[in-house]
Amino acid sequence: MYLLRLALASLGNRRFTALLTVFAIALSVCLLLAVERVRTEARASFANTISGTDLIVGARSGSVNLLLYSVFRIGNATNNIRWDSFERFADHRQVKWAIPISLGDSHRGYRVMGTSPAYFEHFRYARSQPLQIGQGRAFADDPFEVVLGAEVAKALDYRLGEELVLAHGVATISLVKHDDKPFSVVGILERTGTPVDRTLHISLAGMEALHVDWQNGMPARGAGVVSAEQARSLDLQPKQITAFLLGLNSKIATFSLQRELNEFRGEPLLAILPGVALQELWSLMGTAEKALFVVSLFVVLTGLIGMLTAILTSLNERRREMAILRSVGARPWHIASLLILEAFALALAGVLLGLLLLYLGIVGAQGHVQANYGLYLPLDLPTAYEWALLGAILSAALLMGCVPAWRAYRQSLADGLSIRL
Amino acid sequence: MSSALISLSNLGFAWPGQAQLLDIPSFTLQRGESLFLKGPSGSGKTTLLGLLGGVQTPNRGSIRLLDQELSALSASARDRFRVDHTGYIFQQFNLLPFLSVRENVELPCHFSRLRASRAIQRHGSIDQAAATLLAHLGLKEPTLLERRADELSIGQQQRVAAARALIGQPELVIADEPTSALDFDAREAFLQLLFAECREAGASLLFVSHDQSLARLFDRSLSLAELNRAATPTEV
DSSP: OHHHHHHHHHHHHTHHHHHHHHHHHHHHHHHHHHHHHHHHHHHHHHHTSOBSOOEEEEESSOHHHHHHHHHSOOSOOSOOEEHHHHHHHHTOTTEEEEEEEEEEEEETTEEEEEEOTHHHHHOEETTTEEOOEEEEOOOOSSTTEEEEOHHHHHHHTOOTTOEEOOEESSOSSOSOBOTTSOEEEEEEEOOOSSGGGGEEEEEHHHHHHHHTTOBTTBOOOGGGOOOHHHHHHSOOOOSEESEEEEEESOGGGHHHHHHHHHTOSSSOEEEEOHHHHHHHHHHHHHHHHHHHHHHHHHHHHHHHHHHHHHHHHHHHHTHHHHHHHHHTTOOHHHHHHHHHHHHHHHHHHHHHHHHHHHHHHHHHHHHHHHHHHOOOOOOOOOOHHHHHHHHHHHHHHHHHHHHHHHHHHHHHHHHTTOOOO | OOSEEEEEEEEEEOOTTSOOOEEEEEEEEETTOEEEEEOOTTSSHHHHHHHHTTSSOOSEEEEEETTEEGGGSOHHHHHHHHHHHEEEEOSSOOSOTTSBHHHHHHHHHHHOHHHHHHHHHHHSSHHHHHHHHHHHTTOOOGGGGGSBGGGSOHHHHHHHHHHHHHTTOOSEEEEESTTTTSOHHHHHHHHHHHHHHHHHHTOEEEEEESOGGGGGGSSEEEEHHHHOTTSOGGGO
């Protein structure tokens, strides 16, 4: 205990260097933990995006591409699939439920998805959690009803009953708007932490009604225009959709149905297993994520080497201090312990300050990160893994403290009690 | 138990690869005696103090402190033996600047249980021992105890160093040029205080200096050059 008091007093005497060292370690620790948290959270929210779906089916392209547009609302489908293909497999004896998905429109940067009421009933995320309608209800028979994802409602401040206009295409700034056919908000979903939060859901009939008078990808003009009122009376059965999700009666049938879909002669289809495709996608991103982690480990190492440098540099000017301690009875191992304690104290202060910075950072950036990246950074106590990381940093500091300790030990044996001026 | 505190016999020492530095046939310091040892720099003075402190070991001969043969002890036992029985005062900058005056004085008690228990036995507590010693040495002001050591004048610092050497009544006080940074009047005043405290504690004082003018104040005065057969003639 007394040695600790001496080590701290001696550090206090060099408080400027000590503070800089602590700060460098703190920043590196904060960076490491932040990267670790974002990494863990990204992985978790990634794996949580979809659950309970056995097959995702779309036009033939790449499996990652299909996963990206059907689940993550990123990128676009290269081709649509025919409604009768969907019907054929929706009625397949192995299929328990089928959710059609029709994409292509947006609203102020958020994607619009046409689907059926089956979506609210069967779609699952995280650990088989169903979607919850927080306010209002799902869309019903009227085609111009929209159900908002939680984040869309929050970010754009929409309430039930409000009307909004969808835009053609998925660009953030859209030149062609469906302003002749406004939609009214009938429901808002609870937050899920998945891309669902950033989606506007309309019925397939609504999606069809928006484009009923379009020809060759352009809105109709003059006599060709179909008003919203007229559209309501038309047959709004879609002829094409973008993709569909299937839930099967038995998991065992997954592979045979996948093969059946992939070999379907009606049109080229691609059926993927969500888990496999997620894995594939994550392995693409995993490299970057690992690289980030390794870089932040090296930053911590740099911080610790900075500490080592600071202590080693101080050794020479502290020969007097060591000799005085020797003359009042400190043995060489006391001197060595002092230096190890010093290194440990610096690292511990760095780790604690790093944690403080991390939590301040999370408090400050939580909302922003959630709104822009859909990542929820929890303000939780460090996990067992994070404690282990911090423990490893402290152990590394102790180990590094042995270097100046050994030098001081040798030095104090050689110098003895004499202080050479 | 003999009356000699230190006795050297047939002592020889040389740094590795160098000529014989010390060759002392015999030397004794009696209990309670104050001895002035004159030695210019380079005469092996520092080495002799290192040998007495058990930091170095002689190539031959024996060093006995309190009838204990130092070379018979292990390095760490020598360290313990030193702090239990010896207090040191050096030339200048003797104190740890980041500790208070009181903490500086109490340092030896943290490394020697014997000195801590003696200080408590005599004064009731270590804090009290420090305060009493400092008061005897002319540092009476109570606020001074908690000041940082480097805020004091050099004369005051040397008195703090003396209090530290004396706390817990070691049998031997070794002073290595403690007055060289003081002016003449302060030197004598400092020495008188040191003598008085050593007498009260029953400690022997081995005072090493090149300043012959102080020699008359001591019980006995010796020159290292006379003692040391290895000394070169130019130094005698």
